[in-house]
Amino acid sequence: MKIISTPFELKEYLKNEKRTVGFIPTMGALHEGHRALILRAKEENEVVVVSIFLNPTQFLKGEDLEKYPKKDEADKLICKLSGVDVLFFPQASDIYGEDEVSLLAPKVRGYILEGESRPGHFNGVLTVVMKLLNIVNPTRAYFGKKDAQQLNLITLMVKQLFMSVTIVAVDTVREKDGLALSSRNAYLSPQERQEALKIATSLRSATAMVMRGVLDANTIVENMREILAPLEISYVAIVNREFVQISHVELGNSIILVEVVVGGTRLLDNIWL
Ligand code: PAF
Secondary structure, three states: OEEEOOHHHHHHHHOOOOOOEEEEEEOOOOOHHHHHHHHHHHHHOOEEEEEEOOOHHHOOOOOOOOOOOOOHHHHHHHHHHOOOOEEEOOOHHHHOOOOOOOOOOOOOOOOOOHHHHOOOHHHHHHHHHHHHHHHHOOOEEEEEOOOHHHHHHHHHHHHHOOOOOEEEEEOOOEOOOOOEOOHHHHHOOHHHHHHHHHHHHHHHHHHHHHHOOOOEHHHHHHHHHHHHOOOEEEEEEEEEOOOOEOOEOOOOOEEEEEEEEEOOEEEEEEEEO
């Protein structure tokens, strides 16, 4: 596995690449969810590139940038053992300069749900993903469905800016007890982890309701809120695949999303129905 730390070097390395390139952008602290993205990319491409870059611009003031888990050596090993061809490992100064051109998230879809809890967060996400895609110029880029709004906005960016990369959505990976994998799970105490299981329980219950024919969004959301209580709920919402809130679940076109804060840790999950 080749490790490259500057955009210039990586662009040089890939410039004559004629094979298909699969790209997985990450912020490190890799887990099985990231491995699922890598393995999918390996199945579908001849060359696989992973980036590890803890992007400062997507963290708001007072968020967990400073304490975000860093596992550089373990991450390198995971990438190597997973068959990654190129690991891109830049510093913030390699990616950002002074007086930057910036990319703004859409005013509606970028400022609801996660964007309402974290105003400006998606500006940082879209800007860094745009930069990384321009550096790697991949055939396909892989993102997890757990960050459904991020995935939606990146797909929108690629479409609206007429970019040629294909965005591939990959299913969420869960622990046996249902907890969705996330680098932030490392912050949870055993007691908080136990409380966090209510998220998966609420989504399972919502799915069961839909399977019984209950499609009314308010009824489903109310039931989920009861299951999640007394956790601090940032939002429970039902949207269609365009991220527009809907009053009735449309099978094949809906996402039920939840975000709670457990012991100061923001946890997201969702189910695509
Ligand atoms: O999902 C993430 O890990 C980050 O938001 C991403 C896409 C790597 C951009 O920094």
